[in-house]
């Protein structure tokens with residue numbers, strides 16, 4: 001299984017863990033976002049790649065935003 005749902009240990013929000021190509025799981029926000037390639041936002045694709053892009057409603061790519069970027073408890077979470 002490459003993805004599984006859980007609750008963040010820091011803030012309690014629902015997150016989706018995605019197994020990266022490196023083999024390490026990455027916690028992401030559960031909303032999948034359409035985007036186009038080229039931009040400053042890092043997206044995690046469901047098959048475990050990080051692609052930088054710009055959100056776009058009819059974008060050809062889909063990905064998640066890392067929960068590290070949005071978690072209010074990210075500092076403590078990183079250490080944990």
Ligand SMILES: [Zn+2]
Pocket residue numbers: 008009010011012013067071072073074077
């Ligand atoms: Zn969190």
